[in-house]
Amino acid sequence: MSALLLLLLGLLSLFFFFCLLRGRNRRDGEPPLIKGWIPFIGKALEFGQDAHKFLEKHKRKYGDVFTVHLAGKYMTFIMDPLLYPSIIKHGRQLDFHEFAAKVAPVTFGYPFVVPALQEQIHRSFKLLQGDNLSTLTESMMGNLMLVLRQDHMGGERGGGWRSASMYDFCNSVMFEATFLTMYGRPAGASRHSGMSALRDDFVRFDNMFPLLIAGIPVWLLGRTKAVRDKLIGYFLPHRMSCWSNTSEFIRTRSGLFEQYDALRDVDKAAHHFAILWASVGNTIPATFWAVYYLVSHPAALQRVRQEIHDLLRLDGVEFSSDADLALDREQLEKLVYLESAINESLRLSSASMNIRVAQEDFSLRLDAERSLGVRKGDFIALYPQSMHLDPDIYAQPQSFRVDRYIRDGRLKTDFYKDGQKLKYYLMPFGSGSSMCPGRYFAVNEIKQFLCLLLLYFDLQLEEDQSRATQDLSRAGLGVMLPAADVRFRYKLRTV
Ligand code: HEM
Secondary structure (H helix, E strand, C coil): CHHHHHHHHHHHHHHHHHHCCCCCCCCCCCCCEECCCCCCCECHHHHHHCHHHHHHHHHHHHCCEEEEEECCEEEEEECCHHHHHHHHCCCCCEECHHHHHHHHHHHHCCCCCCHHHHHHHHHHHHHHCHHHHHHHHHHHHHHHHHHHHHHHCCCCCCCCCEEEEHHHHHHHHHHHHHHHHHHCECCCCCCCCCHHHHHHHHHHHHHHHHHHHCCCCHHHCCCHHHHHHHHHHCCCHHHHCCCECCCHHHHHHHHHHHCCCCCCHHHHHHHHHHHHHHHHCCHHHHHHHHHHHHHCCHHHHHHHHHHHHHHHHHCCCCCCCCCCCCCCHHHHHCCHHHHHHHHHHHHHHEEECEEEEECCCEEEECCCCCEEEECCCCEEEECHHHHHCCCCCCCCCCCCCCCCCEECCEECCCCEECCEECCCCCCCCCCHHHCCCCHHHHHHHHHHHHHHHHHHEEEEECCCCCCCCEEHHHCEEEECEECCCCEEEEEECCC
């Protein structure tokens, strides 16, 4: 709450400064302009309350393309998903990296990245895919099994139900297993000490993430700077150099940073911390929603569980809850119902905005008939949540359907709007040049977690709880967190 007050104070001071400046007027060929009556802030407050509702309301009034004045920026929203390809393919005139290059350093506390390093960092993202994906996936499996077995599978076999908070459960297991997979383990131990304190600090930082991304200076956000410094301190080179089994991705990045004398140890550590955020900030809430939807739809859960058992049987694996399980990348790819369940929960819970910055004044061609006047510095935005919840594309868009992405036993990839096939129909991971390089790993690790959960445990929601709702403060930034945690029960299955 105090963070919100500080945000308001920050905005107010900017308000008086920008009161003096006049807003712009719409020119011929430009889309309808929605300015709002508050100077500088424009429509930012209304947008921030419920971005999806705001955009749908203005779409009804102004059509598929309109510009909104949001906190000093002019943002043109392209609402028709049939037009997405014309934005995504516009590489030169519409740039993503300029935006990210400004926002990420301020958020994670490292200095502006020189272009040569930026280029090398970008190339390192390949190490999350291809052959490295198999290694990462294998390592993640072992780490998930380790954490689950030590923390949740001890005690007597069949020893009754245990009660827990679902987000907390997903968070503790996924955070630690991902951490071990990416950064490795300490010398002479299989797990890092102080992991739960690190996780608590991460949650504190993560709660402030929307404000940092919005450009609120960290010194206005209470203890956030101290918490961030503590998190960064975890990754100082002298600590990381003692860890083993570090992923190729992180080792390569460490090597890169060593080549830049201008980077201090604390800057290198801040880069590693940023990757920690990228690798768990969305994956953990995405895991929560997948678990939540399956546990609250027992028939769907049973369908997915059966698919996993069928796969194991076909592969000649005799599953026993006494033994550890390993599922490799190829096996995970065959689990299409599981993938459909994950896609469906991402459709319902993700709300990442895809932003491009216009590099010059130009006319943006949308389709055969329409072009659009764009000014240098304007933002062009896609808001895929509107597509994800469009009843013309997805019947009953608010309901969870485990087989929505299945046809004839395979993953369904054809979805239509106005009778035309959509090139993009599910976009939790962004698009084009800014598309998430960790997307395959993310889906694999969520699949692995769900496989273990469904095979080893019986799961139930506790009674008398209201349905989980989304905390909208992250709208536009990724996967939404639940507004409140959900209580559930789990019990070891005896197979
Ligand atoms: C469900 C989980 C995930 C979701 C929904 C997600 C979503 C996204 C999105 C939307 C972006 C693009 C941001 C933009 O366009 O502004 C992005 C970027 C990125 N993601 Fe993910 N992500 C997930 C998991 C991961 C994982 C597991 C990793 C790494 C292990 C990762 C690493 C990255 C990196 C490094 C970038 C920056 C790419 C760049 O600067 O070009 N992500 N992610």
